Each structure stands twice: as C-alpha cells, then as structure tokens.
Amino acid sequence: MHLKQIIVSLGTALLLCLNFSVVSYADTVTVTTFEDDGISPAYEIADKCKSHLEVLNGTAYCTSTAKGIDIVSITTTQTLQKYWGLWIWNDVNGASWREQFIGSSTCLSNTKSGLDNGKYRLKSVFTLIDVNGKSETITVYSDEQVVS
Numbered sequence: 001m002h003l004k005q006i007i008v009s010l011g012t013a014l015l016l017c018l019n020f021s022v023v024s025y026a027d028t029v030t031v032t033t034f035e036d037d038g039i040s041p042a043y044e045i046a047d048k049c050k051s052h053l054e055v056l057n058g059t060a061y062c063t064s065t066a067k068g069i070d071i072v073s074i075t076t077t078q079t080l081q082k083y084w085g086l087w088i089w090n091d092v093n094g095a096s097w098r099e100q101f102i103g104s105s106t107c108l109s110n111t112k113s114g115l116d117n118g119k120y121r122l123k124s125v126f127t128l129i130d131v132n133g134k135s136e137t138i139t140v141y142s143d144e145q146v147v148s
Helices: 002-029
Strands: 046-056 059-068 071-085 088-102 105-112 118-130 135-141 145-147
Touching: 046 118, 046 135, 046 145, 059 071, 059 088, 059 118, 071 105, 088 105, 088 118
Parallel strands: none
Antiparallel strands: 046 059, 059 105, 071 088, 071 118, 118 135, 118 145
16 A cells, blocks of 8 residues: 555656646747747847857857847847756856947947856847837847856
C-alpha cells in the first residue's frame, strides 16, 4: 500500500511539472522578436526595431535601433541580461539605460565592461507614439553572446 502512494505522488508531481513547463513555454512564445528577416509582425506604426549585442574582451557593446511611421517620440530601454538557467535571465547590475527620442528613428548605444563568464543577451523595449497619440510597445532580444 505504501508503494502505491509513492507512485501516485510521483505521477502527480510529474503531471504538475509538465503543466508548469507548458505555462512557461507559453510565456516565452508571447515575447516579440522583431528582426529584419523579411517576415515580421504587423505593427501599425513601427517599421523596424533591432537589438544588437557584441561582446569583446569582457565588454558588452549594446545597440538598440527603431524606426517608425509618423512617429513623434520613441522611448528606448536597454537592459543587459545574463542567463541563470532554466529559462531565467537576470538583469546585470548597472547595465540598464533609458532614453526618449523625438523623431521617427533612434539609435541608443551603451557599453558595460567587466563581465563575468556566462551567456548574455540585450533586451530592448521600444515604446513608439505616433502623431495621433497611438502607442506601441515592442520588446526585442539580441542574439546571445558567451563570455568565457
């Protein structure tokens, strides 16, 4: 009888884990990646949004660019993130920048030196506002870079 309870408990735990992994997967699917690959989501006021990360000798070079149609303002937030594991990315201390631009295009560039070994990516969040006050928020992730 005790063995049956253990098997049922393990089966229940396994089903719960599978259920949570599906929810986690669904969360990652909703993240918007908008690269210039010829296929992109249909945004009304955004044209191109890119996030680029280059790592050389322990220094991250972060570049976020956005272009829109009839844009009055673009707010860009860059955050350098380090991979922790299990689909978890942590923000790197002192590596988050925010700037508002007036106009239809923007380019925000920053650097962060002294990176530890690990896998990094750049998260760029763009909020675009057009002449009619309509806004879109787009999140773009760069390719991952490894520091070893």
